[in-house]
Amino acid sequence: MKKLLAVLLVTVFVLMLFVGAKGSEPLFVSESSSVSYEEAVPDEVIVGFKEGVNLDVARKNVENVINGKLAKKGLKNFAVFKLPKGISVNAVKAILSHDSNVEYVEPNYVAHAFSVPNDPYFSPFQWNFYDYGMLSNGYASKYGIQAVSSWNITRGAGVKVAIIDTGVAYEDYFDPVKGQQYKLAPDLANTKFDTANAHDFVNNDAHANDDNGHGTHVCGTIAQSTNNSLGCAGIAYEATILPIKVLDASGSGTYDAIANGIIWAADHGARVINMSLGGSQGSTTLYNAVKYAYDKGVVIVCAAGNDGRPILSYPAAYSECISVGATRFDGKRVRYSNYGTGLTLVAPGGDTSVDQNKDGYGDGILQQTILQSSTSPADPTQFGYYFFQGTSMATPHVVGVASLVLSVHPEFSNVQVKQALISTAKDLGKAGYDKYYGYGLVNAYGAINWKP
Numbered sequence: 001m002k003k004l005l006a007v008l009l010v011t012v013f014v015l016m017l018f019v020g021a022k023g024s025e026p027l028f029v030s031e032s033s034s035v036s037y038e039e040a041v042p043d044e045v046i047v048g049f050k051e052g053v054n055l056d057v058a059r060k061n062v063e064n065v066i067n068g069k070l071a072k073k074g075l076k077n078f079a080v081f082k083l084p085k086g087i088s089v090n091a092v093k094a095i096l097s098h099d100s101n102v103e104y105v106e107p108n109y110v111a112h113a114f115s116v117p118n119d120p121y122f123s124p125f126q127w128n129f130y131d132y133g134m135l136s137n138g139y140a141s142k143y144g145i146q147a148v149s150s151w152n153i154t155r156g157a158g159v160k161v162a163i164i165d166t167g168v169a170y171e172d173y174f175d176p177v178k179g180q181q182y183k184l185a186p187d188l189a190n191t192k193f194d195t196a197n198a199h200d201f202v203n204n205d206a207h208a209n210d211d212n213g214h215g216t217h218v219c220g221t222i223a224q225s226t227n228n229s230l231g232c233a234g235i236a237y238e239a240t241i242l243p244i245k246v247l248d249a250s251g252s253g254t255y256d257a258i259a260n261g262i263i264w265a266a267d268h269g270a271r272v273i274n275m276s277l278g279g280s281q282g283s284t285t286l287y288n289a290v291k292y293a294y295d296k297g298v299v300i301v302c303a304a305g306n307d308g309r310p311i312l313s314y315p316a317a318y319s320e321c322i323s324v325g326a327t328r329f330d331g332k333r334v335r336y337s338n339y340g341t342g343l344t345l346v347a348p349g350g351d352t353s354v355d356q357n358k359d360g361y362g363d364g365i366l367q368q369t370i371l372q373s374s375t376s377p378a379d380p381t382q383f384g385y386y387f388f389q390g391t392s393m394a395t396p397h398v399v400g401v402a403s404l405v406l407s408v409h410p411e412f413s414n415v416q417v418k419q420a421l422i423s424t425a426k427d428l429g430k431a432g433y434d435k436y437y438g439y440g441l442v443n444a445y446g447a448i449n450w451k452p
């Protein structure tokens, strides 16, 4: 006898950190520190001259001494010089400390026309979204996904994203069968949902409510309501979310439900599918569903798994899927993250066992979800902000970025979206593709500017 499909369970790839939040109060009462850049033009320096000096002579002298070229005259007594290769600003500073015409020497810093979202937890907790060099609690975040500069160009409008998971807290709804009340998460209040096509393949109804918390957290990373002066930000916060429930309150579900969810997503206009889930077995039913969506042009993004082993879970292991491993604040692969040939990309999944930005919290991924408890079931009527970690958290980063790409380039095929993601990823580990980091860390700003 063949094994019944129903015994093949999948689980969500999340390791939760319960921080003991009670009630609907947010976890933090913290003032938000400001986020800034540490970037300068690499081969330029600004030299300021003392009042009253002959600027023509002074500039010529600097050119000679540093063996550089005058690039731009300032309107007052400063000028920009092009540095020869290998000469640092500090070296120039040392050399010009003997020049009596010179008042100061400094890097030619770059300002960015970006606006940091006003969501109070964005800084310092959402380092995973930052541009390279932005500060989280005074520590440079060098391995975020560069969402901030991307938001000047797109916020994901016009793209439908299916979240195939435990459901999403996307509506106020009383379920008469279960006698259970569900609520819309406050920090999803401005997020767009395709409520008409939401579907629950666990209870077989049209209400994909979340009774676990996993799917709502994933949804937050993709499209938390942003610039609403509340809680956290999301990556593609103008995208439209299609909630599809295939996992139950314990975070498990059957392959038939997942296959149905994938087919449903493809048939209801999703351009991107998030699957922060997986099982250890391949399956014809699952593969056929993946192939169906793939052939319809859907970008399918799946978690690699949290076993810390050299093996990819299913459906991540299928070549039609973009498989995602997890990194942490310092850009290193997190120990739980599965790897192997076939791993496509990595993204921040967090590591709550360390506090590398020293903000007093383990470095997980922070989003809002329904109230978690280690002693009783999650409460879908109350909410808190939680640090989760896992390849489940890494996956929606890639989904968010894929959505930003499709918002700028709705004409792109799923193959082109993947190309945009992998050819602009920040290479980590061994040079070039490797089995621990795939093509590297997903890079939103690079991906949305990629040209075929």
Ligand SMILES: [Ca+2]
Pocket: 119, 187, 224, 225, 226, 227, 228, 229, 230, 231, 232, 233
């Ligand atoms: Ca928010």
Ligand SMILES: [Ca+2]
Pocket: 354, 355, 356, 357, 358, 359, 360, 361, 362, 363, 364
């Ligand atoms: Ca931390």
Ligand SMILES: [Ca+2]
Pocket: 427, 428, 429, 430, 431, 432, 433, 434, 437, 438, 439, 440
């Ligand atoms: Ca590499």
